[in-house]
Amino acid sequence: MNKSSDSQGEDPDESWESEMSREFDHRVRDLNEAPFSLDHVKGRAMTIKRNRRLAVAGGMLAAAAVIVPVAVISAQGIDGRTDRDLPPATSNPSPTEAVDPPSSALALDYLEGKTWVRPDGSVVELGVKYDNGTMLGATLLAVRSDDEGNRTIDVIDQTGDVTETIPLVSDLVVNADHTTVAYLEPDGDLMTLWDPNAGDEGRVAIETGLTSDVTPTAVVGGPSCYEAPKGDGCTVYFNHGDGETPPQAADSHGITDQFVNGPAIGVEDVTEVGVALVQKSYSDTGSCNGIYDLRQGAYLWETCNFFLLDLNRPATHTAATHPYLDGIGNGWVAILDTAGNEVVRVDPAGGYTGRQVWEDDDSLLVTVYDQGAWSVWRLNTDGTKEQALSGSQAGSDMYPAYALLAGS
Amino acid sequence: MSAKTAARDAEFTAYLDARQPQLLRTAYLLTGDRHQAEDVLQTSLAKLYLAWDKVRDRDSVDAYVRRIMVNENNSLWRRGWKKREFATEVLPDREFRDEYDEGLGAALWDVVQTLPKKARAVVVLRYYEQLTEAETADLLGISVGTVKSQCSRALAALRERVPAELNPGHREEDR
Numbered sequence: 007m008n009k010s011s012d013s014q015g016e017d018p019d020e021s022w023e024s025e026m027s028r029e030f031d032h033r034v035r036d037l038n039e040a041p042f043s044l045d046h047v048k049g050r051a052m053t054i055k056r057n058r059r060l061a062v063a064g065g066m067l068a069a070a071a072v073i074v075p076v077a078v079i080s081a082q083g084i085d086g087r088t089d090r091d092l093p094p095a096t097s098n099p100s101p102t103e104a105v106d107p108p109s110s111a112l113a114l115d116y117l118e119g120k121t122w123v124r125p126d127g128s129v130v131e132l133g134v135k136y137d138n139g140t141m142l143g144a145t146l147l148a149v150r151s152d153d154e155g156n157r158t159i160d161v162i163d164q165t166g167d168v169t170e171t172i173p174l175v176s177d178l179v180v181n182a183d184h185t186t187v188a189y190l191e192p193d194g195d196l197m198t199l200w201d202p203n204a205g206d207e208g209r210v211a212i213e214t215g216l217t218s219d220v221t222p223t224a225v226v227g228g229p230s231c232y233e234a235p236k237g238d239g240c241t242v243y244f245n246h247g248d249g250e251t252p253p254q255a256a257d258s259h260g261i262t263d264q265f266v267n268g269p270a271i272g273v274e275d276v277t278e279v280g281v282a283l284v285q286k287s288y289s290d291t292g293s294c295n296g297i298y299d300l301r302q303g304a305y306l307w308e309t310c311n312f313f314l315l316d317l318n319r320p321a322t323h324t325a326a327t328h329p330y331l332d333g334i335g336n337g338w339v340a341i342l343d344t345a346g347n348e349v350v351r352v353d354p355a356g357g358y359t360g361r362q363v364w365e366d367d368d369s370l371l372v373t374v375y376d377q378g379a380w381s382v383w384r385l386n387t388d389g390t391k392e393q394a395l396s397g398s399q400a401g402s403d404m405y406p407a408y409a410l411l412a413g414s
Numbered sequence: 415m416s417a418k419t420a421a422r423d424a425e426f427t428a429y430l431d432a433r434q435p436q437l438l439r440t441a442y443l444l445t446g447d448r449h450q451a452e453d454v455l456q457t458s459l460a461k462l463y464l465a466w467d468k469v470r471d472r473d474s475v476d477a478y479v480r481r482i483m484v485n486e487n488n489s490l491w492r493r494g495w496k497k498r499e500f501a502t503e504v505l506p507d508r509e510f511r512d513e514y515d516e517g518l519g520a521a522l523w524d525v526v527q528t529l530p531k532k533a534r535a536v537v538v539l540r541y542y543e544q545l546t547e548a549e550t551a552d553l554l555g556i557s558v559g560t561v562k563s564q565c566s567r568a569l570a571a572l573r574e575r576v577p578a579e580l581n582p583g584h585r586e587e588d589r
Binding site: 019021022023024025026027028029030031032033034037038039040041042043044046047048049050051053 | 423426427430431434435438439442443452455456457459460461463464518519522523526537538540541542544566568569572573582
């Protein structure tokens with residue numbers, strides 16, 4: 007290549023600059039390959055897209071708080087959090103037929119491959135490997151995608167039968183009680199869905215005419231999203247996905263509006279106690295984020311050193327990671343208190359973290375890919391951590407062996 | 415696959431065929447490691463693919479993907495690049511060997527590899543891609559002054575650390 011210059015005349019460094027150009031040319035002159043096909047590129051693109059979705063799915067993740075049944079705690083011993091093997095998979099589709107099933111290592115539902123593992127240790131074979139999903143009461147809403155990237159929710163009853171299939175183009179978020187979910191349908195309807203037995207028809211579009219870039223990140227209230235007195239009312243928080251438009255909230259009164267004073271480009275999580283995780287800005291190297299009090303209309307804490315992922319239910323702690331998110335996964339995940347002090351971190355030396363879900367008010371579950379195997383770690387707000395599910399060789403770096411059922 | 419998607423893929427494939435070797439060279443100079451260069455390139459191409467419809471000015475695609483590559487390389491540590499060494503999807507056809515490894519070239523390359531990643535990006539864009547200071551500054555999102563100072567420091571490092579007998583000025587005096 008020929009050297010271009012911004013200025014004319016003598017340059018005392020010119021000989022060094024010429025040598026550098028010459029050396030660079032020599033160094034790569036035999037590098038004439040094109041190692042990647044379109045399929046390679048598209049495969050990595052799908053992974054990035056999926057991880058971007060994970061990164062913005064904080065809203066429902068915090069809502070994954072599940073009260074640990076007393077019986078499960080008893081079965082696990084005093085600490086209840088020792089490493090243990092997964093309960094064996096069974097072809098019996100009905101968990102009700104299992105006799106004294108072993109209690110699960112986790113206090114929430116999860117998928118391992120094509121197997122749905124319940125908190126009581128019973129398992130249901132699904133026959134399909136799902137990407138992720140959430141529980142809506144006792145019903146499993148499992149999300150899968152086809153080769154073209156089209157995504158659908160399979161509504162699965164307790165026997166493993168698919169009773170309905172719903173297309174979606176966004177993440178699937180759930181409220182803290184796992185009684186109401188929200189998602190975007192391909193036609194631009196921001197849908198809410200709840201157990202029909204809880205009242206009304208079980209679903210209503212809380213906003214319409216949205217673009218496919220919109221992603222709900224939290225739903226608060228419910229179960230019914232109809233306006234009182236007919237229903238309970240709910241609020242769905244969502245991002246426009248363009249990195250510019252402030253996040254909005256759509257409520258059962260038919261009002262859709264911004265809810266953050268000042269600059270904001272995204273909401274990651276909102277809890278029932280009125281605290282939100284807000285992304286204020288981003289750059290090529292990171293992002294700035296804050297914990298926002300909806301009632302006071304002001305930030306409680308702001309940082310450019312962490313990306314804030316998921317609040318626990320009482321909003322006393324948040325999951326966080328590095329402020330630059332792109333890539334196959336996050337390098338580490340930590341629990342911070344709301345003053346920004348780091349309490350505990352899982353930082354796989356030879357891998358990365360997949361996703362994280364609050365198991366209860368004090369424990370955060372994190373899927374971890376390390377040394378070629380997937381595991382689930384439990385981080386506690388008291389500063390301790392332990393491996394909750396041991397390494398699984400199933401899956402790959404691109405496809406997690408475990409899916410914690412708290413949304414997509 | 416829709417006709418729109420097929421046309422999009424065909425256009426992107428044409429870009430891959432035309433520009434990938436050059437982009438791989440730049441990635442190699444940025445990273446100093448063949449495997450890491452491929453990792454950066456694949457991720458950068460994937461991000462370009464996701465943004466393909468938004469890059470309306472096709473003449474600016476190279477600049478766009480160069481910027482992604484620089485940012486990817488600067489942030490590799492955040493996502494623990496080494497973790498994927500054991501999980502690569504495609505093995506390279508052959509091992510890449512540095513054949514130009516003697517004298518001044520080797521000494522200069524050694525110094526370049528010790529530069530901070532952002533400074534290294536500046537010298538690669540300036541002295542390999544032949545971008546002007548203004549173009550380099552624009553691509554990296556930094557000031558022209560920063561480009562100048564980064565180049566100046568890199569050249570100072572070369573003067574200081576390359577053995578005197580290999581100094582280009584010294585060699586010219588010997589001729």
